[in-house]
Amino acid sequence: ELHAARDVVKGHSNALSTMTSPGAGPVATFTRAASRVVRTPERGVSVDPLADAVEGAEGVPEVPVIHSGTGVGAGALEHALDAGVGGIVVEGTGLGNVTGALGEAIGEAVESVPVVVAGRPPAGPTEPVYGTAGGAVTLADHGVTFAGDLPAPKARVALALGLAADLDAEGVEALFAPPA
Template sequence: MHVTVLSTGGTIASSDDAAGAGAAPTKSGAELLDAVPGLDAYATADVEEVAQVPSFEIDRETLERVGDRVAALNADSDVDAVVVTHGTDTLEETGFYLDAALRPSTPVVLTGAQRMPDEVSPDGPANLLAAFRAAAAIHERDGSGVFVAFNESLHAARVATKAHTSKLETFASPGPGPVATLDHAGVQFHRPPRNEADHVPATDLGATVHVVASGSGVDADLFDAAVDDGAGGIVLQATGLGNTTTALGRAVERTAPDLPVVVASRSAAGRTVPVYGSVGGGEKLREYGALFAGDLPAHKARLKLQLALAADGVEPRDVFETFEAHGD
């Protein structure tokens, strides 16, 4: 099996500046592979340096560049799998983007680290080895899709989320759980490895979509500012089943007929469902024309809406839940 590694930076490639300027990516992808003995037992590999940034600085151009390379490698018959080394802060967004926009037939596994290579017991080498092991196991099963390999677990990119700021077991899959777990005996799959995100046939992230969060006493100032700024769409990070303050509900009422508004929940698990009939309640938001993100968190719903706005022949209501009648 042959793997192409796309290196983008992140903690897995970072070191702390001796002068106290803070940590930054310094190690190349080749150096990361050299630090992991035994990789050649699973695959041969080559490395491409796509970026060298912490993931919280990954911009539209960088994300699209990663997508372009994954698309090209997916079409290359000499490449059996792709491994992406990445910072953990936005790793789940890159994974979701690749899954939704590309639906690759070649296994794509993202990984990273919570500890830098120069810290005690760095986790990067183990996670990179897990990515290779998982990629080989998926390839052997003729599987496909985009995944996150971390701390001996394999997560589908659609549901993977960073659940803790610093613990090694940071990635979780609320709801379905991991696709597989890794141990000394091999890779144990809990469900078939496949693309789990809805396909939205576009890669362009040029549409401006703002996320506005609801909460106790939140007014509509940020929502209205996003509209006045010419946003192509808005994702509401609502509470519970998909409810907002009265002020935000009124903003949706005057906006949703002309601008796509997608309601996500700030809850860690479960899906948005329109139930409550007060002004900011989900049922009223549905009546006003809002769409619903299901179990996607706001940051993934934002990417999905950007793709929908760029896709030919696709309307946002085609890829988000509409709940045409209460209780459906």
């Protein structure tokens, strides 16, 4: 199978056919007798021009992924800010929701660094639906950028390259905007 980089994830720790594209499927399949194009991949975040703007890893700022889940507080996010990171990707649950404590800390973090919120599920977009302290509606009000259907590890690469290419807040937002 051939998968698009935007969609592909490792689906099993040691299976020989481990790569999968949840919610999208492969771009093409191959047998001994034939190859078949199944779909045209959607163009998403374009990091090529960003990668060209970066000269070596030393030009790429640190962008950690902070995971949310039951009982997660603000400690990891506060530690990252104290360490002087360039931006933060938060992996929320479902639609991009986080715990109340983490949501409040994100509200303060967006004042100093870009914060991108991705969802934990392997398919589907982040969307502001809930308005609790850690709900995505509240996070949107704080000024976070949502990763859409881009998973946290890929959002991290995109944000780091965007920051290394000196994108401003609007540029970061545009980086994660859905394709037109």
